[in-house]
Amino acid sequence: MNSFGHRAFDLPGRFGEAKIIEHPAVASCAVVGVPDERRGQAIKAFIKLLPGHHPSQQMIDEIQKHVKTRLAAHEYPREFEFMDEFPMTVTGKIRRRDLREREARQALIQDLRLVPDLAGRCLDREADVEQVAHLLLQTNHCLY
Numbered sequence: 001m002n003s004f005g006h007r008a009f010d011l012p013g014r015f016g017e018a019k020i021i022e023h024p025a026v027a028s029c030a031v032v033g034v035p036d037e038r039r040g041q042a043i044k045a046f047i048k049l050l051p052g053h054h055p056s057q058q059m060i061d062e063i064q065k066h067v068k069t070r071l072a073a074h075e076y077p078r079e080f081e082f083m084d085e086f087p088m089t090v091t092g093k094i095r096r097r098d099l100r101e102r103e104a105r106q107a108l109i110q111d112l113r114l115v116p117d118l119a120g121r122c123l124d125r126e127a128d129v130e131q132v133a134h135l136l137l138q139t140n141h142c143l144y
Contacts, residue, residue, distance in 0.1 A: 016077060019070045020045055023063050025053040030086060030094045031077060034103040045077035046099055048086065055082035 016031045027050045036042035047063065049055065060080045067076045087098040 016043060016045065016067065016071060016075055019067050020047065020063060020077075022070075023066045025049050025059065026063065028086065028094070030096050030099055032096050032100045032103070034079065034100070035107040036078075042079060043075070043077040044079040044081065044103065046081050046083050046086065048083055 014031075017029050020026055020029045020031070027048045029045055029047045031043060031045050033041040034044040045063075049059070053059065059082075063080065064076070087095040089095055
């Protein structure tokens with residue numbers, strides 16, 4: 001992950017995951033770099049909770065507080081998302097690439113909603129936006 005032009009994800013991501021998993025409500029997690037307007041990329045944590053715990057803003061605050069006391073300010077995730085299941089490889093590892101691609105697609109779709117198409121009108125139909133985002137990501141013409 002690049003943050004303010006510095007490669008800042010390789011180790012902090014793994015350390016971040018280890019510290020998040022230490023929280024008693026967390027079953028597993030994956031930390032990836034996602035597009036961020038201000039930083040270039042931000043750290044986002046995808047979290048699967050143990051049975052009996054429910055996603056909420058209070059849970060996010062609790063996990064953030066837990067992680068902030070154990071990591072440097074630039075290492076802890078700024079964004080959190082709860083998931084029921086992670087995309088997995090055949091060997092049982094979390095496919096972080098799929099998570100990064102999903103986030104890049106969402107950021108690109110958001111950007112495309114603001115860009116006028118060739119006819120001078122906005123791409124306001126979801127199918128148009130999804131199709132253009134898919135084509136751009138397939139042909140590697142996006143900056144994400």
